[in-house]
Amino acid sequence: MSDSKRGDEGQQQKAGLGFGHLSMNEVPPSARVSVEDAPKPASRAGLFVILVLLAVAAVVFGARMIANVAPGQEAEARLRQGVQALPAWQKGDIMRAEYMTGSTLRLEFSTRLNTTSDTDREAIRQMTKDVFEVLRKERPDRDLYIRGFQAGEQIVRGEYRYRSNLVGPGGQQVPDITVRVKGDPEGGIQGAFSSSARQRR
DSSP: OOHHHHHHHHHHHHHTTTTGGGSOOOOOOOOOOOTTTSOOHHHHHHHHHHHHHHHHHHHHHHHHHHHTSOOOHHHHHHHHHHHHTSHHHHHTSEEEEEESSSSEEEEEEOTTSOTTSHHHHHHHHHHHHHHHHHHHHHSOSSOEEEEEEETTEEEEEEEEEEEEEEEOTTSOEEEEEEEEETTOTTTGGGSOOOSSSOEEO
16 A cells, blocks of 8 residues: 555544534543542431531520529519518528529528537428428429528538429328438438438339
């Protein structure tokens, strides 16, 4: 085959069938990503679950913070009015009552009450329970706490669990109120107090 013929064939192969000017631009191949760099579906799902849990925790924490904010002056006045109607206030055994948080009340007891005396400890315990009755009406449907002080020292720790009831000696249901007084035989303010053989229900 002559050189001229070979040259013509080479030009035809380069030009193709003459439709080269009609062909579309070539699309460059997509960049390849290594398996390690590619996002994994499982990791996305895990991240989504974590974000949802964080959002729920933030809502719960916010709700608790709002619920624990000390009530306003009107609620404070209503509480004080209820406590001032108690015999312990009128006798001067309870000298002060104020909210620490939305669910915790601070009481100030008279220094003439002696926590080394069984009689006085029982009186302090009963006073605290009487205040719980007032507090339960003012702050319903929540666990409540009372912290009692005497000359700056804490002598009482009281708790009320609103979702729980106790069964008294006669089988009647009574509020689940636990009061610990400094000097109690069960271990002072850290010991649990039980006035009778009650059982939580």
